[in-house]
Amino acid sequence: MHKDEKERKKRRDRYLVLILVGLALAAGRIASVTSREGDTAFLSANDRSRWCTVAALVEDGSYAIDRFTEIYGEKRNRRPWYSIDMVRHRGADGKLHYYSSKPPLFPTMVAGVYYAVRTGSGLTLTDQPIYAARVVLALVNLPLLGLFFVTMIASIDRLSASMWARQAMSLATIFGTMAIPFSMTLNNHLVAVACTSLVVWIYLFASDKSYSSVEDRSTKVRLEWYALAGLAAAFTAANELPALSMLVLWFALFAKVDSRSIAPFLGGALIVAAGFFGTNWLAHQSLRPAYAHRGVGAMVAELGVQPETPSVDAVQAALFAKKAIAVNSEVSVEPSDEENRWLVRSNDDQLFALLRGSSNEWTLSHWDDWYEYPGSYWQTGHRRGVDIGEPSRWVYFFNMTIGSYGIFSLTPIWLLLPMGFANGLGYVPSNERRFTLAVLIASITCIAFYLARPMIDRNYGGVSCCFRWVLWFTPLWLATIASVIDRLAMRPRGRGIFIAMLVISIFSMSMALNSPWQSPWIYKFWSFLGWIAG
Incomplete structure (x- = not known):
């Protein structure tokens, strides 16, 4: 056996042991x-x-x-x-x-x-x-977790140059992220992590093939891989809406690597789109997801300009005139959770919204706020804790980055991301440079998206062990910092810095092994110190 082949076999054996340990830990928690x-x-x-x-x-x-x-x-x-x-x-x-x-x-x-x-x-x-x-x-989560481990470590093996960096990054993949805690519960985040990791591996595989084919040392990538990449990228977006940004970027990245990828990638994505909208229609008779129904529907009738709230009789007559309710129906008008909106309910549970405009013009529309119903937790005055929402966007940005729910404070290995982006945008192969730019654009876009959300949505993902809405970035960010670990591996001090970061990251992961649905350990500690009220 060739020396290089022996070395690769040793690496695969080490990877296999790490993967099995990680899966065994997850299986024990599931059991x-x-x-x-x-x-x-x-x-x-x-x-x-x-x-x-x-x-x-x-x-x-x-x-x-x-x-x-x-x-x-x-x-x-x-x-x-x-x-x-x-x-x-x-x-x-x-x-x-x-x-x-x-x-x-x-x-x-x-x-x-x-x-x-x-x-x-x-x-x-x-x-x-x-x-x-x-x-x-x-049966669901262990294969997903295994897919993440295998594809991510395979990607790291391509990206890292030194043995130390490969081993360190493999440990980070398995124990340094929040993937294992989220494997013990039915959730969308583990799905998105596994699918994103698969797309990263396919992209690196296709990129290597494209460079090798220039030198006539390799055949072209089979189109089935591009279809699988499109399917996995779209399925990530189906489970994490902001990942739509990365889906578009993935399409551009693969098209640049190989123009033959365009049709199969789109084909795979369309399969997921059909499943997403098809199941949504079967469930809700609507193409829009349930969380998009937070307002009013089409207008039913205009009541004109009136100085005061129209009487029940007037509302009922308007609905009768438009044949929106049966002749023998009676309606009631109830306060709503939203300002200048009232809920109109018929005795056969037809729902309408009575709306007051800025100039006291009144209209009736179909009711389309699926979150407002008797006993709903999401109505004003019912929400508690982080679900109330953070009023200050500056405080929200602080806590989502280096604070109590911090991306960097809970998982310090992500502190290497700025260096990773700088390296990846420098003098590296063009496919790697485009990949790094795409990850940077998607990261900034998604952070800005969460910051721009209204107060009710600025809740750090609710009670969770981390800022879970960026968990799907895990494979992208691991690939981004791989070059940095190679540089740190050259010196004992650099290796020590990464080990310290990794230890804290593993500590955060281990603190969430009881359940991912608990406040981060930093949040709990700050609450103990009295820095966080309630």
Whole structure:
């Protein structure tokens, strides 16, 4: 065996051991995951929302989750399936129902896994919400985690020059990010991490082929790889809306590497788009995701300029005139959560919005705020803690970067990103330079997007072990800092700096092994010191 081949085999053996250890750690957490009350394997409202959809599809053949939100546990006042992450709107049967607010594509796919588990073992989520959920989690999340580990380490092996850098980056991949904590719960973030890592690997693979083919030492990349890249990039965006920015950039990057990639990449992306909008239509009879329904629909009638709120009789007459309600229907007018808006409800649960304009002109529109319903957590006065939202964008930026939910404070290896961007935009091959520029653009775009959100959305991702909305950047950022680790590996001091960063990153990860749905350890410590109120 050639010396280089022996060295590669040694590296693969080391990688395999690390990957198996990481998967074993995740499997152990999945095998023991239990809610705080001990009656399910659901850890938060976030994953309960998805579990409701999964169970409803298989057990009821519907996306409506009403039955599951009303299941009571051994403690009569506890509903173990209930979630705040749900919406209410009229279903295909003409009646109001509750639905998960999460995009239905991924839960629909998980439902297929649950169907196989129920058929093969007889386990059901409603009867065995601990063990059935653990089996489904293992079958869904362990392959996703494995995909991230394998493709990311393969990418690092291409990008890193020294053995020390490869080993250090492999440790960072497996233990230095929040991927393992999010493997014990049903969520969109692990999916996005795994899919992004797959696209990174395909891009690096295609880039190497393009350079080699110039020298006539390699064949062209098969078109199936480009289709897979398009599918994975689009599926990332289907699970993380801001990743749409990176989807567009991925298209441009692959087109530049190989013009043959355009059609298969678009084909893969279109498959995901069809699934995303198709399942959304099946669930909600709307192409817009549930979280986009926070206002009013089409106008029904104009009531003209009036100095005071129109009477119930006037509202009812206007709806009668437009045949929006039956002749024998009666309506009531209720206060709404929004200023200058009232909820109009008929006795058969038809919903309309009574709106006052700036010049006291009044109109009636169809109701389209799926988050405003009796008992909704998302109404003003009901939200608590971080869900109230951060009023100051400067404070929000501080905490999302170096503060209590900090990208850099919780995972210090990302402090190397500025150097990574500088290296990647310097004198390097053009494909690598374009990749670095794309990651930089996407990073800035997404951070700006989160900062620009209204106060209700400036909540750090809710109660979570990190600023989870950027977790899908993990493979992109690991690839970006690979060149920096090579430089640090040249000197003992550089190696020591990275080890210190990695140790703190691993510490943050380990603090979240009970559940990713808990406040970061920095937030808890600052609360203990009294620096954070409440």
